[in-house]
Amino acid sequence: MKTRIKELRKERKLSQEExxxxxxxxxxxxxxxxxxxxxxxLQLAYKIANYFGLSIEEVFDFSEVE
Incomplete structure (x- = not known):
């Protein structure tokens, strides 16, 4: 599943560990x-999206999920 996690993390200058x-x-x-x-x-997706102040759909691309 495609995500924007790396992009969002780098924009905020966060390490993967942080x-x-x-x-x-x-x-x-x-x-x-x-x-x-x-x-x-779902729980982790919510936590990540919430951390960035975004909806789950703004962080994760569900278009290719079967």
Whole structure:
């Protein structure tokens, strides 16, 4: 699943570790999300979107989800 996490994180000058700590996950999970190797749970997607002050749809692209 495509995401804007890396773009949003870099705009705010956050490391993967800082974002992970802020949303209660690991740096490895953030890395996996950014390279599209992992799909976030609804709870994690909400936390990430909320952290950036955006809706889930503004962070995650659901157009290719079957």
């Amino acid at each position: 974002l992970a700590l802020a949303v209660g996950t690991t740096r490895q999970t953030i890395t996996s999300l950014e390279v599209e190797k992992y799909t976030a749970s």
